[in-house]
Amino acid sequence: MTEKELGLHFPTLEKELLSEIAKYADIKTVREGETIMRTGQNIRAAILVAEGLIKIYREDDEGDEYFMYYLDKGKACAISLVCALGLGTSGVMAKAVTDATILAIPAHYVDEWMGKYKSWAQFAVTSYRERFEELMQVIDHIAFRNMDERLVYYLKRYQEKLNTNTISTSFTEIAQELNSSREVISRLMKKLSEKGAVELMGSHVKIIDLDKAIS
């Protein structure tokens, strides 16, 4: 990947940094559905997303999972950034939602650039804040809201990040990501369609207007 291309994805980073990234980053392409990082895995590189969409979710020992957030192009995995610096292990799973190309920055450079490039430090901190903020939103939803609102929140993020009104994820999978059950999602979707927020088209769901779901 050229410095120019990188600049398009990461506009805040300075020229010299981009060329270092171009030189030292390990570029990987991953297929839709491929797992990029798993819980407990050792991290020795920071992950930046150049193209595509990655989802980050939490998985516990019994296989229950909970969706946390998406990373799209131009974003970095905050966890990998910080783990790369501190030599930790991942606490989350990362999976490609679409085909994607990612940059793996060896820990050494993650560290070196912190002092060397202002824009890198800024980028890291911003990544951190955004993810932190999002994580707190997630907590709000699990702690304070019922499944119906959580489902709407899920759909909203899906719509935004995948930039589509068509949900092609199966109810079974949505249920998993919200740590609920298929039947519950099915019932709630029906309610949403009755309110005119979505339209159920058998194999997939079409989002009409999620704001209609309020009440």
Next chain:
Amino acid sequence: MTEKELGLHFPTLEKELLSEIAKYADIKTVREGETIMRTGQNIRAAILVAEGLIKIYREDDEGDEYFMYYLDKGKACAISLVCALGLGTSGVMAKAVTDATILAIPAHYVDEWMGKYKSWAQFAVTSYRERFEELMQVIDHIAFRNMDERLVYYLKRYQEKLNTNTISTSFTEIAQELNSSREVISRLMKKLSEKGAVELMGSHVKIIDLDKAIS
């Protein structure tokens, strides 16, 4: 506060940095129960805890709250660190659990030191990671566990951080922090005492052995 004293609380920071902190940090003492930061407040300084214990919790518009974690001496509020760098607003509430002394580092220095002192950058990153990790634990508990386990987790952290086996917080307050209700906590506490994990002494609770709560 002298450089020597600071060194005791923040052993990983280098000498020169400590003396800068001593010079530029705004030292505040806060009383037990005092609110240090509120949701939506603008942050223009990073908060380090030199002495005492601070609790960080999330509060939504309807006044519901959810406890996230404690910060004790030698720790920094990751949110303030990151907000100070990025000029953001707080997404959380911070309240003193005991009398405490805190250091407010003006945003300018937070930023400057990132490039200047390796130990500062390290300290910041470590703060992030620890808080992030803790936040994910919280998500695990709300998403995957029932109230009884969440209560035990709450008590465990209380015991550890306040370094005591005596819970002097009222059930009403515990209920609030777990976004539950007093009655529920009361019933669960009874169960815990039946299992021999705690002993109910009217006005307060004595922790015997929280591991007995398992099952």
Next chain:
DNA sequence: CTATCGGTGTGACTTGGGTCACGTGCAAAA
């Protein structure tokens, strides 16, 4: 001494949502 107030204990009831047991529809494989 009594009133008041904050905190706790407890039974009765309600409800969100998880589980079970089926049934349907559709698409790819045989």
Next chain:
DNA sequence: TTTTGCACGTGACCCAAGTCACACCGATAG
């Protein structure tokens, strides 16, 4: 065409937990 396998729909049921109502207890104020 038939079979096999998913994914979805739905009613019946159950349980954790939230809510309501009310009683009790100890401390402090008057």
